[in-house]
Amino acid sequence: MTSFALIIKHKTLPGKREEVRKVWEKHMAPAISANPGHTAYFYCFDNADPDSIHAFQQYASAEASAAFLKTDSYAAYLEEVEPLLSGPPQVTALTPVWSKEA
Template sequence: MPPSAVFIRHTTKPQQRDKVFAVWQKHMAPAVSANPDHQAYFYCFDNGNPDVIVVYQQYASAQAAAVFLQTPAYLAYLAEVEPLLQGDPEVTSAAPMWSK
């Protein structure tokens, strides 16, 4: 199976970005670090908007991405982070063609 990439753009409620990051560190950093199907993961703060987080994830496959979304760590993260977000994230799936 080919790798699968996901670009995610979260908009937090005003001045909640640091709280969202703390929730991510609590639940997702350990889960992503332990997941061999995460080939790359970049969690970034948007330099132009203090309420935006941009994430790049590369999974071993699209199936691996779907499986991760059902893990207890991800579900706990969602439950805790959703009240801090301004609606649903923008999500784009992509097929990595080249990387360095």
């Protein structure tokens, strides 16, 4: 299997970025930490836009990414976070070809 990565950009409603972060920390941080399919994850605030969040996610495979989207944790996150977002995220799928080990 080949590694699989995503870059996701979320645009929040004005002034709701911290609320979105709290929802992410409640549902996603523990789920991602416990998920062996996630091999790397960076949750980042956009320095140039106070209403944007970017996430870089690396998975063991595309199948691991698809499986995570079917979890109860992800469903609970979506239910709570969607009213705080201005619309669906911008998602870019990637195939990692090189990375620096920590």
